Amino acid sequence: MSMYQVKPIYEGGIKIDLPTCMYTLPNVHQLQAASSCSSEHAPQNGAADPEVRALEARQDEIMRKLFELKAVVDGLAKTVATPDADLDLTVSSCLGSPSPTAACTFSGTADLDVLLGKDMGALRDIVINANPARPPLTLLVLHGLLCQRYRVLSAVHVHSSVASVPPQLLSCLGPRHADGYARNLFQLGFTLIWKDVPKLQMKFSVRNMCPIEGEANVARFLFRLLSPGPSDAAPATLVDSLVDTAFFQLAEGGAKEQAAALRALNAALGRHVWLAGSELSLADVACYCCAVQSGAAASAPANVQRWIKACENLGYFSRAKLQ
Amino acid sequence: MTNEDAQGSTAEEAQSKKGLKKQQKEAEKAAKKAEKQAKLAAEQQGTEEDDFAKDQYGNSVMIQSQEKLDRELHRIQDLTPEKADKLIWLRARVHTSRAKGKQCFLVLRQQQFNVQALVAVGDRASKQMVKFAANVNKESIVDVEAVVKKVEQKIESCTQQEVELHVEKIFVVSQAEARLPLQLEDAARPEVEGDEDGRATVNQDTRLDNRVIDLRTTTSQAIFRLQAGVCMLFRETLTNKGFVEIQTPKIISAASEGGANVFTVSYFKTSAYLAQSPQLYKQMCICADFDKVFCVGPVFRAEDSNTHRHLTEFVGLDIEMAFNYHYHEVIDSITETMVQIFKGLRDRFQTEIQAVNKQYPSEPFRFLEPTLRLEYTEGVAMLRQAGVEMGDEDDLSTPNEKLLGRLVKEKYDTDFYVLDKYPLSVRPFYTMPDPSNPKYSNSYDMFMRGEEILSGAQRVHDAQLLTERAVHHQIDLEKIKAYIDSFRYGAPPHGGGGIGLERVCMLYLGLHNIRQTSMFPRDPKRLTP
Numbered sequence: 001m002s003m004y005q006v007k008p009i010y011e012g013g014i015k016i017d018l019p020t021c022m023y024t025l026p027n028v029h030q031l032q033a034a035s036s037c038s039s040e041h042a043p044q045n046g047a048a049d050p051e052v053r054a055l056e057a058r059q060d061e062i063m064r065k066l067f068e069l070k071a072v073v074d075g076l077a078k079t080v081a082t083p084d085a086d087l088d089l090t091v092s093s094c095l096g097s098p099s100p101t102a103a104c105t106f107s108g109t110a111d112l113d114v115l116l117g118k119d120m121g122a123l124r125d126i127v128i129n130a131n132p133a134r135p136p137l138t139l140l141v142l143h144g145l146l147c148q149r150y151r152v153l154s155a156v157h158v159h160s161s162v163a164s165v166p167p168q169l170l171s172c173l174g175p176r177h178a179d180g181y182a183r184n185l186f187q188l189g190f191t192l193i194w195k196d197v198p199k200l201q202m203k204f205s206v207r208n209m210c211p212i213e214g215e216a217n218v219a220r221f222l223f224r225l226l227s228p229g230p231s232d233a234a235p236a237t238l239v240d241s242l243v244d245t246a247f248f249q250l251a252e253g254g255a256k257e258q259a260a261a262l263r264a265l266n267a268a269l270g271r272h273v274w275l276a277g278s279e280l281s282l283a284d285v286a287c288y289c290c291a292v293q294s295g296a297a298a299s300a301p302a303n304v305q306r307w308i309k310a311c312e313n314l315g316y317f318s319r320a321k322l323q
Numbered sequence: 324m325t326n327e328d329a330q331g332s333t334a335e336e337a338q339s340k341k342g343l344k345k346q347q348k349e350a351e352k353a354a355k356k357a358e359k360q361a362k363l364a365a366e367q368q369g370t371e372e373d374d375f376a377k378d379q380y381g382n383s384v385m386i387q388s389q390e391k392l393d394r395e396l397h398r399i400q401d402l403t404p405e406k407a408d409k410l411i412w413l414r415a416r417v418h419t420s421r422a423k424g425k426q427c428f429l430v431l432r433q434q435q436f437n438v439q440a441l442v443a444v445g446d447r448a449s450k451q452m453v454k455f456a457a458n459v460n461k462e463s464i465v466d467v468e469a470v471v472k473k474v475e476q477k478i479e480s481c482t483q484q485e486v487e488l489h490v491e492k493i494f495v496v497s498q499a500e501a502r503l504p505l506q507l508e509d510a511a512r513p514e515v516e517g518d519e520d521g522r523a524t525v526n527q528d529t530r531l532d533n534r535v536i537d538l539r540t541t542t543s544q545a546i547f548r549l550q551a552g553v554c555m556l557f558r559e560t561l562t563n564k565g566f567v568e569i570q571t572p573k574i575i576s577a578a579s580e581g582g583a584n585v586f587t588v589s590y591f592k593t594s595a596y597l598a599q600s601p602q603l604y605k606q607m608c609i610c611a612d613f614d615k616v617f618c619v620g621p622v623f624r625a626e627d628s629n630t631h632r633h634l635t636e637f638v639g640l641d642i643e644m645a646f647n648y649h650y651h652e653v654i655d656s657i658t659e660t661m662v663q664i665f666k667g668l669r670d671r672f673q674t675e676i677q678a679v680n681k682q683y684p685s686e687p688f689r690f691l692e693p694t695l696r697l698e699y700t701e702g703v704a705m706l707r708q709a710g711v712e713m714g715d716e717d718d719l720s721t722p723n724e725k726l727l728g729r730l731v732k733e734k735y736d737t738d739f740y741v742l743d744k745y746p747l748s749v750r751p752f753y754t755m756p757d758p759s760n761p762k763y764s765n766s767y768d769m770f771m772r773g774e775e776i777l778s779g780a781q782r783v784h785d786a787q788l789l790t791e792r793a794v795h796h797q798i799d800l801e802k803i804k805a806y807i808d809s810f811r812y813g814a815p816p817h818g819g820g821g822i823g824l825e826r827v828c829m830l831y832l833g834l835h836n837i838r839q840t841s842m843f844p845r846d847p848k849r850l851t852p
Contacts, residue, residue, distance in 0.1 A: 122704030127734055157691035159736065160669065182759070183698050193691060193735070206733045207708060 125189030129201040132194045136215045137289035137320040142222040144316035153186035159195035216247040223282040242283035250290035258296045269303035376449035383494040399436040406471045422457030435541040440488040462499035468492040504533040511540040545678035550828045556667040566615040571604035584625045597623035605643035609817045615644040631836045636845040643819030650781035653818035658694035685833025695740040716746040728773020743767045752796040755781040771830035779820020786810040
């Protein structure tokens with residue numbers, strides 16, 4: 001369990017005006033002092049110290065990675081700023097492959113063992129019961145993101161309480177796994193069951209955890225598996241309230257409520273690229289999916305339109321286009 | 324001597340005294356009887372004299388096919404308000420009868436359907452006719468001519484709730500004995516917790532001893548109609564999938580699965596065995612290029628276990644098929660078949676399911692499509708999380724199977740699932756080992772409501788490996804020579820499994836005893852009827 005962060009009481013690099021009347025001595029508190037001494041000696045010996053060379057190589061590598069990252073971010077920025085632009089080759093390759101760069105959209109790392117507990121040899125299977133009358137688009141998008149981060153075993157079932165389900169709902173988690181997969185090779189199970197339930201339901205560990213109800217809450221749970229979310233309380237609350245706006249106003253509200261919610265989104269998008277700031281967050285996923293599902297997207301104000309296009313340029317949002 | 328004599332005479336005297344008394348009593352009885360009969364006869368005579376409706380009721384002569392009447396007999400289930408005010412004939416059993424002064428209410432039954440009939444004194448029926456109708460024994464078969472009438476208030480106790488019959492003629496075709504070994508209402512009384520108000524119930528053995536009557540109950544009718552449905556759907560689905568139905572011998576020369584639980588029968592000068600499963604023959608058909616086969620037939624197990632789920636003879640639904648590259652093709656075929664059966668039952672046999680539920684309430688059977696497949700190690704891990712201590716390679720005990728069934732139901736809400744990759748050590752020698760982990764095998768069990776209904780595997784189709792496995796299990800190679808030899812001439816990779824029909828019915832309906840779903844069950848203690 002992480003705790004909130006506190007700003008350091010004093011910072012390390014305080015400049016102190018030292019008196020010049022006396023000769024200077026090296027700072028005894030600085031650890032690097034000794035090593036800098038030896039590195040000063042090295043060139044004098046004529047031969048380059050292997051340690052220094054390794055250090056140089058590392059620095060070069062870091063610089064190269066930084067440049068690459070910059071290119072990727074530039075590419076992303078371009079797609080965001082100019083929604084019609086096609087994805088850069090580098091960017092799309094990044095998003096398509098399950099490399100850590102793809103998930104870099106979200107800050108922080110998540111370890112499944114820490115988040116969900118040790119698996120004890122059983123597949124950690126998240127079971128979601130959803131009503132085919134209201135497909136949980138948000139969860140489909142999040143599933144796409146989870147697949148980029150982890151080895152996910154996805155399965156779609158139809159419960160006997162449902163007579164039949166349209167074919168696009170059966171293939172909504174991508175193609176079925178080929179025969180002969182071993183279940184223990186996967187880190188996470190994602191089992192979607194189309195069932196006649198009044199409210200979407202998620203079950204994980206039936207013995208230790210009660211079922212989670214409602215698409216918004218399940219979305220929050222799944223998003224935590226991708227990133228721990230903003231550590232600061234204020235942005236976290238903002239994201240939370242935007243998720244609520246998405247589900248209560250955009251998805252379930254009347255025409256008036258929808259319009260009001262869209263205006264609010266428009267205002268927020270006037271200030272930032274994404275809804276909750278400069279980073280893509282759960283708020284964007286939820287609002288996008290609810291807007292698309294309720295059909296409110298068609299009559300949205302300019303900033304929202306631009307933002308929707310930007311979302312659509314990110315590959316994994318295409319999961320929300322079921323209909 | 325004299326003493327003895329005296330004693331003897333006194334004894335005789337005493338006897339004769341007793342005898343005299345007895346005789347007297349009997350004579351009295353006979354007199355009373357005669358009197359009664361005379362009275363009855365007189366009564367009858369008296370009634371016959373002024374009975375205007377005497378041609379409209381009575382015991383009909385035994386039908387020996389004397390004549391072929393051009394008379395349409397209606398079915399009770401077709402009696403709907405559309406038929407109102409029509410005069411119809413029908414043949415049915417008297418389910419109950421209740422006389423009330425000048426009226427007599429009968430409930431007429433055909434299989435699981437019943438309708439209320441009314442005989443009332445009026446211009447068509449006489450007082451004597453009503454009396455006759457009231458005295459027809461329960462379970463007798465009668466021919467009735469009656470007018471269909473709509474009713475104001477729904478008749479809750481009958482299946483035909485919107486109409487009743489006004490009887491004009493009634494003839495008894497076959498009279499039932501007055502004393503029934505069990506009452507149908509008692510046999511069909513819903514199961515309730517505790518013995519509230521001491522109502523009679525019929526215990527299992529009485530039911531089975533008088534199976535003919537027990538089978539007449541709505542519940543039994545529904546159970547066996549549903550069982551026929553399972554068979555039909557099984558055949559239908561597999562035939563559509565390109566399977567071929569085969570017949571296999573039931574008298575065999577060697578035990579197919581171990582030697583312990585096999586029935587020996589004398590076979591002319593030697594002895595033979597009753598087949599424990601068509602295993603060997605199914606596999607031989609695969610080797611003979613039938614590709615996909617199934618068979619429906621009796622299998623015999625000489626297990627002396629008196630449990631709710633063991634029979635010594637039951638109907639096996641067996642599947643065997645050649646596959647291309649992976650035995651999951653077989654699992655998929657079997658589970659698809661099962662799901663089709665469940666769906667067919669749900670969609671086509673709802674009335675039967677409802678009828679059984681009335682007496683034995685249970686939750687409707689739930690399943691997923693495609694069927695959930697878990698691996699054995701996962702099952703073990705789930706059980707361990709629930710506090711069960713067991714080794715990696717231990718077989719599941721019956722309580723653990725049930726517990727696992729409950730855990731799976733809780734999480735996935737399905738009563739049907741597959742447990743894959745059993746430890747090799749708990750499976751028969753012909754099971755194919757897992758290629759990636761020699762401790763496990765390519766075998767699977769299927770469960771309904773936490774009880775095993777099918778056990779199957781990919782079979783070893785290589786004579787060499789089969790010999791090795793048999794040796795490892797310390798099986799006499801001579802005894803299974805024929806079995807191993809059938810794989811020497813080229814055998815496709817194949818797998819399959821066998822399902823118990825009675826268990827499927829029992830578990831689908833949520834019943835608690837397999838004897839309820841076997842028409843004439845055979846267990847260690849019962850060989851009749």
